[in-house]
Amino acid sequence: MSYQLYSHTLPSATPGTQRILKAHHFGEAGARPKIYLQAGLHADEWPGFLVLNTLIKKLIKADEDGLIKGEIIIVPVSNPIGLGQNFHGYIPGRFAFSDGGGNFNRNWPQLGEKVERLVNQQITGDVETNVQLVRDAIREELIALPELTELQGMRKTLLALSMDADEVIDLHCSGEACMHAYVAQEFEEYFTPLLGLMGAKVALSELETGALSFDETNVSVWRHLKTHYAHLMPWGCRSLTLELRGENDISYELAEQDASALMKYLTYRKVVKGKAPKIDASQVTFFPLDAMDLVKAPIAGIACFHKDLGEAVEAGEVIGEIVDVMADDVTQSSYPLIARANGVFFARFQRRLVACGESIAKIAGREHLAFREIGHLFED
Template sequence: MAQDVSFNVHNNNGDPVRVDAWRFGDPDNGLKVHLQAGVHADEIAGMLVLHLLMQRLAGAESAGRLNGSVTVVPQANPLGIGQFRQGRILGRFHEATGQNFNRAFDQSAALGRCATNVQAWQRKLVELAAPADVMLDLHTDDEALPYLYLHRSFWPRGRALATAMKMDVAIIWDEGGEGSFEETVIAPWLRAGDTAGRMAATLELRGQGDVADHLAGQDAAGLYAWLCDQGVVDEKPVVDDWPVEAMEMGHMETILAPCPGVLVFERELGEWVEEGQRFARIVRRPGDPSSEVVLQAEQAGRMLTRHRDRLVPQGMVVAKFTGRRLSRHWTGGLLDPN
């Protein structure tokens, strides 16, 4: 029977809200795994994945096949879940303070006394995950191929995870500096030089609209197979071979909208685009053919992500591409600094 390890925080009105969390297995015997979804609140796909995975973990636990423990937080952010405006959830940022929900976890974890409800929530979430040997944070992009995001310390070991999850690309990073949840959890490991037998990664489960039983079932099966492969579940893993492209984060090309307007993609996700080839256009003033602005690839690569909305402001991320050389725009840090 899974142990309830939920905790309460306070929302913007000061009312208590609950972060549901369950622990399967014995944390004193074997690998300790922490799985969570929805840190940004509007990234829904992972919530359904963990909802389905929990049913499989419950079966494994009742059959005595768990070696170690798996803590699951299927909806990690009750503060963001309550931020609906005109029928749409405002997930990435805390409405009252403007803070990105997945930034400054390190600062919140170090505070003796939290000044905001976001800080209190962040600290409690870090405390729940801190004992883990393995942490997987489930996210989604706007529209995207499935991809993995992980520190260099965990590559190439992370290839097994990407293969189990049928992820097309693994983006390898070296430095962050913004205090994301993943950075904060692994910081003590890196300081101690103790990454053997450990793993942490952010899993981007396609796009925000990709919430469906067949996709969630595939992803839950992939996570379960990987847990079997890691020895957490005493079953033979069933993992098909899958080609995974390892990509240095500095080689990723992020294309921003040079102007506002109607965004029209001329290439699909996953398509290969040559350097200089057009992949989209922005119609600045509908009705005026001369107002169309063509967007071209900075270098040859695959379209990994693209903007979900088709009316864009200037400066918005339009698309991200894999690349074969260091991007001329690369300045270090996170893939998405904001």
Template sequence: MSYQIYSHVLPSATPGTQRILKAHHFGEAGARPKVYFQAGLHADEWPGFLVLNTLLRKLKKADDAGLIQGEIVIVPVANPIGLAQNFHGYIPGRFAFSDGGGNFNRNWPQLGAKVEKRIKGDVTGDIERNIDLVRQAIHEELCLLPETTELQGMKKTLLALSMDADEVIDLHCSGEACMHAYVAQEFEEHFKPLLALLGAKVALSELETGAASFDETNVSVWRDLKAHYAHLIPWGSRSLTVELRGENDISNAFAEHDAQALFDYLVLREVITGKAPVIDGSEVEYYPLDAMDLVKAPCAGIVCYHKAIGEAVEAGEVIGEVVNLMDDDVETSSYPLIARTNGVFFARVQRRLVVCGESIAKIAGKEHLAFREIGKLFED
């Protein structure tokens, strides 16, 4: 199959409106390995748009040269609903305005129990047959998902495009941050080459976050089945979330670097024919997600940081301050932001006016923090 573009029409939310998801397909349908990319599920996170646009240009050349051996699916704009939430030039695209609201990357349909019920009694010692069995069961369950609302239709479409992929790469970004990623513990070694190519030095290692995010949903079926069938059900999908630095880290230079890294990774995984890149993963460091300190604003006001993104910090160190604009005594109106772990200061919110109690900075540490609860590791 040559390069093709498919437009998936979402249910109309209001009279006279309609949105689409556009999926770019390379390679023969059903070829392996299959890799799926998407960007902008949080519709206010835009670096991935330009990265995937640049990657598409590279893939078109590879396709013309007959170099694509596997299958590649790219959805460069994964959330047209969120992008339409334009409020006087500001796009609050992290949360849905309709369909009950909520974070666009939370509470995706979990299919593990239903798939297990479908395949029970049919699993054999033939591992490849078992993978096909699971993928067929996933497909059947996806067909049964509701698509009455626009958001339901969007989620169903994205899962239908991604859940049979060998690898799922979901591109996001933070407010201000260095390149980093969220990776399931089981896939740390598998994705280390990708992180090395991207230049990420920080990766958060997770197991059960409790978020039911898009990338977790793609692997949760396989994780659930492995608990029942162990080696008889191998990993049929591996996924991760890549955070492409900060919201404003958008340029042709960044896009070229990141797209080339993704292209080289496809060569490494033999999706594209070519000379495999040399990988040096020595600078990629994994940090447990339950050891990540979420630094909270002690009061409302203006935040000023004393530490730069990427700097090492120590527990007890002051990384910044929040100036309370309503204090009577301006001489004592600054309140410190104190690190609660040794680690790397890798992300913070972009705006400088903060709300009392909100998480405004992240520090990747190595030691479990008592206030970080397994299964509830993400805040909205």
């Protein structure tokens, strides 16, 4: 058996407290391909917890049967800091309460320029040599990252586990949503089999969002180096963010379905021995992220949606309304939510009491929207 479970202790934030990250390792260290999966970086997004718990059980059985060929690392609970932010029974796990606050999945350390300085005199004509050279440099720069605070320690640990992987799969979810994903344009074809297996019909595609998110950070070094060395520098890592439907789409049945799909994908990538799965990716559609309409609440009130998730919509169509519960004239208290893109209504707020100006629904469109700014495509 190759299965190992490691606990990584984070710096203590306050006297008497300590948090840990648990990483499940399968296969021999350094074996290829290496795939890294994690869940719950936004600590209020929980479907991935149960999915990875189920996947780990399957991989333990595969390991006992001698079927692990590459290396797999799974961190099923990647943000114990956010999970500890329990406020009267509610876990606001998207933003950090300490360490300056901010979205847990934004502004991760960028190592591209530092790695380039280490390798720029050593790049060869052999791409495999270059990949190993860069991975060694990444490891060196990761060691130098600060870890004085709990958040710094968590980020450093997660990057150390993931940045030498061939693939990084970061599991998230939305408030209420269809299965969908955020994928770099360069990886559309590569990840189409995964999306087909997961049953995702919507994938948002972009070059760089400007968010410096976890999955983008894992490929940022390679993207930076490819602009300088072109064909001499292959993609040493590919990544995506997979959105497992909505916050409350949690059940043994869904976890089994998703974990089985991930297991088939690991077999497809030959990390696990087995018969190649049949993949139907005919329903997968990529939509430009700068064509995604963020439908905003025109007033504060109660949101009522008229369209179901997964339905096609047209620009100008009313997908719902906000009811102003403070209106003097209740007969004139509803304000329409109007789509600004032709596409698919794929995600919306779970909370129905909304504030004025909040983005409460998402429509995957097909044509660039003038009000969407490249490099600033995510709201916190």
